Amino acid sequence: MKRSIINGRVRNRVFVAVVLGLAVSATGFLPVSLAQRPQGQMQRPGQRPSLDRPQLGTEPLTLQALTNLLRQSVGRNMTEADLAVHVERVGIAFDLTPEIVARLRANGAHPHLLNTIKRQAEKLSASAGKLTSTAEAAPDAFLAETRKNVRDYLEELPDFICQQQVERYYDIEGSGAWDKADTLTYELTYNRKRESYKPINSVGRPVTKSLEQSGGAYSTGDFASALASLFDAETKAVFKPAGKERLGNRQTLIYDFRVPQATSKLTVKADEAPQIVAGYSGSIWVDAEKKLVLRIEQAVDDLPKSYPVTNSESMIDYDMVKVRGIDVDFLLPTRAEFIIADRRQKHYFRNVLLFKFYRKFETDIKILDDSQLTPPTKPPVQ
8 A cells, every 4th residue: 555645645546355245445545635635734633743652672472561552552653553563573472362362352453463463372382382183173063053054144135225334534644543534325235146336415415426436445245245255165264163252142152264365265456566365364253042143353364565455354243133124134234344554654544334224125127037928919900
């Protein structure tokens, strides 16, 4: 995500992360109002002084030290991506348990940072000589039923319309603090397993353009693509139990997963750079009773160091939603979040998506088969 200044203006590049139909893009890079400011005016209102970066040591991080950095420095004078680089450089000095992961997540850790910490925990275990089983894992009946439910979900997902609200944020100082760019509102139609987006405009509010013309970061394919890709047998995702946790009033089982680059369907594209296929890893939360996926978190792994994207991560929350006009509850996304960044250039973009007002998709067009077609009647001869 390279930022160049030409004649005092920001030149924008295009960044895309795609999982099947799931796409995250940053096409206008900055909101127009910011992109048109001279370089000396790129600070947010209030002109925050230059950042005083925290002093980072060279010793492996204790849990307390890591938590302090996450709570006291991230969002003030460093980003999670910076912290992930430091963790990768010095390692950790504690055993990672599901309870500790949950605590770090509660303190604001996102998938990219968590995945880095988990990799360091694996290295720590290996260096300590702790044995890990190399035998093939026994079939997991709970996961097998979850996979079946995902397939059924994808087949039974009805055609519908909902409102998608996109709150877009940016950080061009590398502070970890997000500035709001704008809010876009669309009518999202899901019909015949395809999605389309129609801008919703209101009097007295800025005009919402189509997604492709909106500039900045945008995403599509938030409904079925993430689940379809992860549970596709060809993806060969490896799942590992990772504890339990309550989501709202539901008890869930957590599984960590990893999708290798060789079988991944996730591609990352940056303008003026080749499209690449990337592996990814993360976690899913599965309803312990209904065996339905209620949350997915994932981040791209091991992007080439020379590539103009260093981070791409996403989180999607699902819940049972009543679709008006059908009056049946369906498992549908209620909230999603996407982050894409070039840490080296201090360019970070974050979208928060809210889905609401689900209703049945209806059309006045009636499709008839051949048996229902009536030949036209010829007019009588005069």
